[in-house]
Amino acid sequence: MARVIVDVMPKPEILDPQGQAIARALPSLGFDNVTSVRQGKRFEIEVDGGDPLDVANRAAEAMLANPVIEDFTVRIED
Amino acid sequence: MARVIVDVMPKPEILDPQGQAIARALPSLGFDNVTSVRQGKRFEIEVDGGDPLDVANRAAEAMLANPVIEDFTVRIED
Numbered sequence: 844m845a846r847v848i849v850d851v852m853p854k855p856e857i858l859d860p861q862g863q864a865i866a867r868a869l870p871s872l873g874f875d876n877v878t879s880v881r882q883g884k885r886f887e888i889e890v891d892g893g894d895p896l897d898v899a900n901r902a903a904e905a906m907l908a909n910p911v912i913e914d915f916t917v918r919i920e921d
Numbered sequence: 922m923a924r925v926i927v928d929v930m931p932k933p934e935i936l937d938p939q940g941q942a943i944a945r946a947l948p949s950l951g952f953d954n955v956t957s958v959r960q961g962k963r964f965e966i967e968v969d970g971g972d973p974l975d976v977a978n979r980a981a982e983a984m985l986a987n988p989v990i991e992d993f994t995v996r997i998e999d
Contacts, residue, residue, distance in 0.1 A: 844956070850963050862964070865984060874980050878922070879967040885928050886940070889957040902952050906943060 845895035846920040851908040852883035883913070887920070895919065923973035924998040929986040930961035961991070965998070973997065 853859045859881050866880040886907050890898045899917045908915040931937045937959050944958040964985050968976045977995045986993040 852963065852965065865964075869980060869984065872980075872983050874976065874983075876968055876970040876976060877966055877980060878969045879965075881965040883963045883965070885930065885961045885963040886943075887930065887957075887959040887961070888955055890954055891956045892954040898952065898954060902947060902950075902955060905950050905952075906947065 844889055844891050847888050847890055847895050847899040847917060848920050849886040849888060849899055849903045849907050849915055849917050850883065851886070851903070851913050851915045852881060854912055854914055857912045884908075922967055922969050925966050925968055925973050925977040925995060926998050927964040927966060927977055927981045927985050927993055927995050928961065929964070929981070929991050929993045930959060932990055932992055935990045962986075 862880040862882040865882065866877065869877045869880070884907070888899060888902065896917055896919065903915045903917060904910060940958040940960040943960065944955065947955045947958070966977060966980065974995055974997065981993045981995060982988060
């Protein structure tokens with residue numbers, strides 16, 4: 844049983860309204876030195892059998908990420 | 922300027938319906954060996970000035986995470 848982390852982020856050229864909304868709201872809470880926020884998703888998946896990284900890569904491609912607008916990385920949890 | 926990663930995950934004892942929905946859907950795409958999926962959020966924030974980890978910790982506590990139902994970790998991006 845391997846635990847794999849899949850990080851999914853909007854591609855750099857894609858607008859990220861959620862991140863922008865947070866970045867705009869933080870100064871009102873006193874966080875003046877946060878200059879940029881990008882929001883993505885993080886999945887922790889458990890894979891039982893097969894090549895865990897390969898399974899995670901294919902699952903990310905097929906369902907966890909939208910490859911048109913998102914990049915993803917896959918790694919075994921430390 | 923430091924780039925800080927904030928990972929936010931539902932606490933282990935909290936139900937994660939998004940993750941469960943994905944876990945239930947994956948077998949229909951041929952992913953029979955994914956036994957568990959937990960879904961959280963990942964933020965990439967840029968901090969200009971101050972102690973970046975301290976700023977990120979406070980921002981996570983105040984806005985990025987809901988500490989009642991979510992755990993978060995903060996680290997400088999490699």
